[in-house]
Amino acid sequence: MSDNKIIAHHKELLKAKKNLESRIEIANYSTLPEELEVLANDKSKDVRYEIAINPYTPAKLLEKLSGDRIANVREGVTRNTNVPISLLDMLAIDKDADVRAATAKSSRTTASALKKLAVDQDYGVSLDGMRVDGGVRGLTARNPNTPTSALEKLATDEEDCVRKQAARNPSMPSLVLAKLSTDESSNMRYAVAENPNTPVHILEKLSTDENKNIRSNIAENSNTSVHILDKLSTDKDESVRQAIASNPNTPVLTLEKMVFDNDKNVKQYGLAENPNISAFALENLAADEDEEVRSSTARNPNTPTSALENLAADEDEEVRSSTAINPNTPISILEKFALEEDSTLWQSLANNPNTPISILEKFALEEDIWIRRNTAGNPNTPVYLLDKWSSDEDESIRIALAQNSNLPINIFEKLLLDEEQDVRFWLAINPYTPLSILKKLSIDKNARVRSGALENLSKLELASKI
Known part of the structure; x- marks a missing residue:
């Protein structure tokens, strides 16, 4: 079949899908050049x-769309991860x-184009407008990727919102950050405190700022010294202390x-979720008077067995459910949980990768759809249960099955032929999912399925090169 006949064939197929929503979905996920070419000429600007x-749209179609009469379509070209650099150079003077703003955002925009955009006369839209980004x-x-010379100029821009964005830029020279850190505007100091490359001595100075939000940024910054983290752990503001409690760089003794600490959020969302917290600290949190703190502690995979045993006997249902889902909870406790007639507890237990097979077999007979999912x-x-569920009449069961990390090849092959696109x-x-199955899914009749398979294949290819 000739190219013209192929395109004509796809035009007929797409005509059958008169629904705009359907055409938009195809345009979003399609990987077929013929479909993409037809839809690039669609009457709808949304399509x-x-x-x-x-990302699968060919360069020649992107070139055509870069001249589209609708600005939003041209803006879309700048957002394409595979847009040719030459098109971005052209769109930088749109x-x-x-x-032009969308071009300025692109990671592919060249240094020469960024220099031009750094002196653009657009001020953006503020307050009730759409953009409040400094234009x-x-x-x-x-x-x-903005060149240093351009950044230094932007740091002295007449617009505060422009200077604030410059202060956040990790490529900003240290000397400029030092100057901005003494700015009378708290927004400017806030931005410097947020910058991951702000030097330690500047962060130390900002750690005593009267503005709690600035101190909170210092508490979260990966560059902040251990000395300052320890000092901020007793800050008068709970949001600062919570940030310290969450920071994986905070010393164990400080945690x-x-x-x-008297604040619940510091313990629940900070300490109990910190991956580097010690067993000693977790033991203490497991005995906290607040049930939400105990529940967060019960979910932490580093919580010691002795604490999990106590949490398993907790009077609060949520605490016990959190214990039931923890992969380090002893099998003996999981078996006790299975004897309780509690659907919420069993839902968590069914999610635990270490739950014994005998219990999972029991759960397979339950009426509760969430337990079975x-x-x-x-x-x-x-x-044998996975095989049975591969033809279950409930689509949600088959979707859950399609996400399982331990399926045998015959079930992958069965789900490959599932009539429901969401399952595929x-x-x-x-x-x-095995490579052989992904290759078949990459030519699936559904564009969304094809796109998902191709993206997964790209990740596998990238991982093989590492």
């Missing part, structure tokens, strides 16, 4: 926009400010001192 951002110059100031997605569920889509994005 053309989806083609413009689709007549529409939103298109084209503000977005250029945010781009980490242990913080278990006696979680069991279908459990990598420890026996093969979840199979396509499952990182454990």
Whole structure:
């Protein structure tokens, strides 16, 4: 079949899909050049926009769309991850400010184009408008690829919002950050405190700022010294202390001192979720008077067995459910949980990858759909049940199954032929789906499934090169 006949054939197929929503979906996920070419000429600007951002759209179609009469479509071209650099150079001088702003955001925009955008006269829209980003110059100031010379100029811009974006830029020279850190505007100091490359001595100075939000940024900054983290652990503001409690760089001894903090959020969202917290601290949190703190502690995979045993006997249902889902909870406790007639507890238990097969077999007979769904997605569920569920009449069960990390090849092959596109889509994005299955899904009749499979294949190819 000739190219013209192929395109004509696809035009007929797309005509049958008169529904705009259907055409937009196809434009979003399609990987077929013939479909993309037809939809690039669609009368709807929304369809053309989806083609413009689709990473599989060929360069020649992107070139055509970069001249589209609708600014939003041209803006879409700048957002395409595979847009040719030459097109971005052209769109950097587009007549529409939103298109130039989108070009300023792109990680592919060249240094020469960014220099031009750094002196753009667009001021953006503030207050009731759509953009409050400092306009084209503000977005250029945010781009980490903007040349140093341009950043230094943007740091002295007459607009505060532009200077603030420049202060956040990790490529900003230290000397400029030092100057901005003494700015009378708290917004400027806030931005410097947020910058991951702000030097330690500047962060130390800002750690005593009267503004709590600035101190909170210092508490979160990966560059903040251990000395300052320890000092801020006793800050008068709870949001600052919570940030310290969450920071994986906070010293273990500091975290242990913080278990006696009076604020619940510091313990629940900070300490109990910190991956580096010690067993000693977790033991203390497991005995906290607040049930939400105990529940967060019960979910932490580092919580010691002795604490989990106590949490398993907690009077609060949520605490016990959190214990039931923890992969380090002893089997003996999981078996006790299985004897309780509690659907919420069993839902968590069905999610635990270490739940014994005998319990999962019992859960497979339950009427509660969530218990069965979680069991279908459990990598420890026996093969005979997985095989049975691969033809279950409930689509949600098959979707859960398609996300399982431990399916045998025959079930992958069965789900590959599932009539429901959502089942095939979840199979396509499952990182454990075999290469042979992904290759078949990459030519699926559904565009969304094809796109998911191709993206998964790209990730596998990238991982193989590492």
